[in-house]
Amino acid sequence: MIELERVSKAFGGAPVVTDLSVKVARGEFVVLIGASGSGKSTLLKMMNRMVEPDSGAVRFQGEPAHAMPAELLRRRMGYAIQSTGLFPHWTVAKNVAAVPTLLCWAPARIEARVNELLDLLGLPPGVFGGRYPHELSGGQQQRVGVARALAADPDVLLMDEPFGALDPITRGALQQELLRIQRSMHKTIVFVTHDIDEALRLATRIVLIDHGRVVQADTPAALLARPANDFVADFMGRTEAGLRLLALHSVASRVRAGAVAAGAPIRAGASLRDALSLCVARGVDRLAVVDAQGRPVGAVFLADVVAAPAP
Amino acid sequence: MNAGLDTGLREPGSPRLPRAATRRPTLAFAWALALLVALTFGMPWLKPLFAALFPQLDRPMYEQEPFAALMLAHIGLVALSSAVAAAVGVVLGVFVTRGVGREFCSLVQTVVAMGQTVPPLAVLAIAVPVLGFGEAPALIALALYGVLPVVHGTLAGLASVPHAAREAAEGLGFRPLQVLARIELPLAAPLLLAGVRTSVVVNIGTAAIASTVGTRTLGSPIIIGLSGFNTAYVIQGALLVGLLAITVDLAFDALGVWFIRDH
Numbered sequence: 009m010i011e012l013e014r015v016s017k018a019f020g021g022a023p024v025v026t027d028l029s030v031k032v033a034r035g036e037f038v039v040l041i042g043a044s045g046s047g048k049s050t051l052l053k054m055m056n057r058m059v060e061p062d063s064g065a066v067r068f069q070g071e072p073a074h075a076m077p078a079e080l081l082r083r084r085m086g087y088a089i090q091s092t093g094l095f096p097h098w099t100v101a102k103n104v105a106a107v108p109t110l111l112c113w114a115p116a117r118i119e120a121r122v123n124e125l126l127d128l129l130g131l132p133p134g135v136f137g138g139r140y141p142h143e144l145s146g147g148q149q150q151r152v153g154v155a156r157a158l159a160a161d162p163d164v165l166l167m168d169e170p171f172g173a174l175d176p177i178t179r180g181a182l183q184q185e186l187l188r189i190q191r192s193m194h195k196t197i198v199f200v201t202h203d204i205d206e207a208l209r210l211a212t213r214i215v216l217i218d219h220g221r222v223v224q225a226d227t228p229a230a231l232l233a234r235p236a237n238d239f240v241a242d243f244m245g246r247t248e249a250g251l252r253l254l255a256l257h258s259v260a261s262r263v264r265a266g267a268v269a270a271g272a273p274i275r276a277g278a279s280l281r282d283a284l285s286l287c288v289a290r291g292v293d294r295l296a297v298v299d300a301q302g303r304p305v306g307a308v309f310l311a312d313v314v315a316a317p318a319p
Numbered sequence: 320m321n322a323g324l325d326t327g328l329r330e331p332g333s334p335r336l337p338r339a340a341t342r343r344p345t346l347a348f349a350w351a352l353a354l355l356v357a358l359t360f361g362m363p364w365l366k367p368l369f370a371a372l373f374p375q376l377d378r379p380m381y382e383q384e385p386f387a388a389l390m391l392a393h394i395g396l397v398a399l400s401s402a403v404a405a406a407v408g409v410v411l412g413v414f415v416t417r418g419v420g421r422e423f424c425s426l427v428q429t430v431v432a433m434g435q436t437v438p439p440l441a442v443l444a445i446a447v448p449v450l451g452f453g454e455a456p457a458l459i460a461l462a463l464y465g466v467l468p469v470v471h472g473t474l475a476g477l478a479s480v481p482h483a484a485r486e487a488a489e490g491l492g493f494r495p496l497q498v499l500a501r502i503e504l505p506l507a508a509p510l511l512l513a514g515v516r517t518s519v520v521v522n523i524g525t526a527a528i529a530s531t532v533g534t535r536t537l538g539s540p541i542i543i544g545l546s547g548f549n550t551a552y553v554i555q556g557a558l559l560v561g562l563l564a565i566t567v568d569l570a571f572d573a574l575g576v577w578f579i580r581d582h
Contacts, residue, residue, distance in 0.1 A: 058490060082492035093487025097505050107491050156491070166490075 009034045009164060009196050010055050015064030017050055017220075024050045025061070025220040034163075037190055037197045039207040041243075042217035048200045051217065052166055055198060056082045069163075083107055086157030086165040086195075090172045092149045094141040100126070100152050101137035107160040125155040129185065147178035154186070158193075165197045171206065183209055204244060208232075208252055216240055229256055254280040259297055259308050262315075267307035269294040276305055280313050287313070344572035351566040358562060359390045362555060369551045379551045381540040386559060393536040393563070396454070396526050400461035401519045407462070408469025408518070409511065413499065416477050427470065434467040439525035447532050457529035457536075464525060465518040472514015476507025509575070516571040523564040527556070537563070 010032040017025040025047040032038050040048040053059040054066055057078040066073040073081055094103050101122050102109075108118045123133040129151040141149055150170060157165055171179040187210060190197055201207055207214050208228045215225040224236040232253045235241040245252060260276040262283075273296035274283055286295055293310040362380070369379035414420040415427045442460045450456035480503050488498045504511070527538030537560045544552025 056490060058486075079492045079494050082490060087487065087490035089483060089487060089490070091481075091483035093481070093483035093485075093490075095484050095488070095502055095506075096481065106488075106493075110492060110497070153487075 009036075009069060010198070011065075011067040012051070012054060012061075013065045013067070015051075015054055015061040015066065017047075017054070017059060017061050023220055025054070027064070028217075028220060028222055029064075030215055030222065030225070032164075032196060032198055034196055035194055037187075037199065037210055037212045039211035039214050040198065040200045040217060041202060041204065041207045041214055043202060046217045047220035048202075048217050049168055050220075052168055052198060052200050055164075056085050056087060056166055058082075083111060083160060084162050084164070086159075086162045088150075088153045088157040088165070088167045088170045090169040092141070092153040094149055094152055094156075096141050098140075099137065100131070100139050100141070100144070101133065103141065103152055104155045104159050106156055111160055121159060122155075125158055128158075128189065129155045131155070147174055147182065150174060150178075150182060151185075154182070154189075158189070158195075163196055165195050165199075167197065167199045169200055169202070172201070172203070179206070186210065205252070205255075208256060216243060229253065232256070251281050251284070254284060254313070259283050259295075262312040263297045263306045263308050264312070265306040267294070267309075268304075269296040269307040271296065273298040273304065274308070275300065283308055283313050284310070344569060344575070348566065348569040348573040351562070351569050355559075355562045355566045358559060359386050362386050362559075369555070373551045376549060376551055378549070381544070381552045381555050383543075384535070384539070386537075386555070389535065389537050389539060389556075390559060390563070392534075393523075393526055393538075393560075396457060396461065396529065396534065396536060397519065397522050400458050400526075401465055401515075401522050403462040404465025404518050404522070405469050405515050408466045408514065409473050411466070412470045412473025412477065412511075416474065417495070417499075424474075428474065431467050431470050431474075434464075437464075439464055439521065440528055443525075443528060443532055452533040454534050456532055457526070457534040461522050461525055461529065465522050468517040468521065469511075469514045472511045472517070473507065475514070476510035477503055479510055480506045512571065512575065516568065519571075520564050520568050523560065523567060527560045 010030075012028065012030045014027050014029055015025060016023065016027055024045075028047075028051065030038075030040075030051070040051055042048045050059050054061050055068075055073075057066070057073055060074070068076075068081060068084075095106070098106075101119075104122045104125055105118045108121055113121070122137065126133040126136060131148060131151055136144070136148070136152075141152070144152065150173075153170065154167075157167070171182050174182065183206065186197075189195065199207075199210060211228055213225060214228055214231055216223045216231070218239060224231060224240050226234075231240065232244055232249050235244055235249075241249070257280045258276065259274055259278050259280060259282075262280065263276060269292070271290060271292060274286055276297050276299050283295055287293065287310045294307050297305050297308050299305050363382070366380040370376075373379050411427060415424040439460075442464045443457070446456040446460040450459060484502055484506065485498060488502045493501065526534075526536050527541060530536050530538030530542045537556050540552040540556035541560075544550065544554075544556065
């Protein structure tokens with residue numbers, strides 16, 4: 009889908025990205041992660057030509073990106089950023105309609121699409137469509153930002169720390185919704201963050217970047233279980249790597265059907281990390297498990313939770 | 320004369336104005352306009368008043384030309400010079416904030432800052448030896464002097480556009496001209512209009528001084544009155560110039576309110 013081949017970029021003589029290659033396949037959720045100044049945002053901006061590489065090639069759907077006008081390329085990729093960049097003088101509906109308007113869609117089609125997207129992101133169009141960005145909370149603004157990025161139904165979404173400025177609860181809710189949207193719409197998403205928990209939660213593949221080079225690119229579980237070097241191990245949180253690994257798996261994967269346990273139950277969809285935390289907090293070695301509808305499905309045992317998960 | 324930079328315009332991000340508040344500037348403008356028209360055409364009827372105030376004067380009312388003709392000439396001079404000033408100022412302000420023009424930005428800003436310190440009378444004084452007496456030097460001097468606040472307002476307005484809005488527009492696939500026309504200029508409008516407003520209001524006052532170089536304006540009674548020790552002439556001219564400046568200033572207020580409602 010998107011291919012960066014041996015790209016390099018320097019700003020004012022200082023190398024930001026050095027001889028770096030990344031491939032993003034269709035349907036992947038790739039998270040670019042690294043410390044501030046690692047070059048991850050620059051890498052993202054090379055994908056939609058907001059930054060042109062000094063050397064190397066960028067390809068979109070097999071074609072060289074520089075062969076097509078930058079504006080046309082960008083309209084085929086959604087773009088969302090941390091500070092949302094909503095246009096303050098436009099209503100929510102007009103903001104979401106930005107790219108369809110550029111593409112000269114018929115007004116009726118634009119209106120239908122805007123309403124569909126606002127509904128999808130939990131902002132009833134009747135309530136929010138006519139509001140201005142400053143009348144929304146930070147979380148609502150970011151929802152509008154995501155809706156705007158999705159408006160012209162692009163195959164690819166580029167997101168530069170979109171949830172970085174939100175409180176943990178709002179961020180968690182938006183992460184869940186982004187996953188839901190990605191799964192239902194089969195979007196390819198490239199997502200920049202410096203938050204390792206966010207990366208582990210969202211990514212199908214994590215690309216860890218340092219000083220403009222790829223240090224390791226792999227699935228979340230593989231990065232946690234087999235860090236390529238000390239830097240990766242440190243970045244993944246050496247002492248917490250085990251807990252983060254547990255966070256990748258659900259209680260459902262370890263539940264013993266038919267077993268019973270006392271006390272308030274845990275949902276099957278919760279993570280093994282939550283289960284471990286509950287066991288420790290209550291001082292018990294097993295928890296009752298219920299499904300999403302609250303029906304009992306069995307119990308999960310502490311010994312099973314902490315047994316080395318299959319990567 | 321100096322209107323400052325307050326347009327009464329809503330900054331993006333502040334709450335919308337209640338309906339009553341949006342009506343007040345329009346109403347004030349309507350009153351000022353009515354008063355201006357009444358005084359322009361009704362001044363001769365005030366002759367007994369001026370005669371009573373200045374009994375020592377043989378001619379207590381300026382009657383060489385009708386005030387309406389002077390008003391028309393004054394407005395024409397200001398409108399033409401201000402239109403040129405606004406167009407040149409906005410184009411200059413936009414030019415130095417993008418592409419190759421960026422190299423000239425600090426130069427233009429320095430010239431703008433320096434130009435603002437020169438009093439309008441000095442501009443005319445310099446223009447006459449170069450361009451001679453008459454309409455032409457007045458027009459050129461007024462247009463040149465009017466450019467400065469507009470450039471200033473345009474630069475301030477463009478600088479006030481949130482960086483994120485510009486980046487998002489580019490990232491979403493707006494062409495450079497679309498970013499300018501749909502995002503930057505509308506967001507810059509409050510400060511840009513404030514610059515135009517300052518330019519026009521200052522020009523109304525400066526245009527009166529243009530009568531010293533032989534241009535027919537509302538300044539004519541003032542200049543003739545000053546040289547002939549006729550205080551009544553001075554008051555009649557000054558009254559109309561001042562009222563015109565206030566009316567135009569209020570017109571910008573009303574324009575700002577209209578702008579908020581519709582954009």
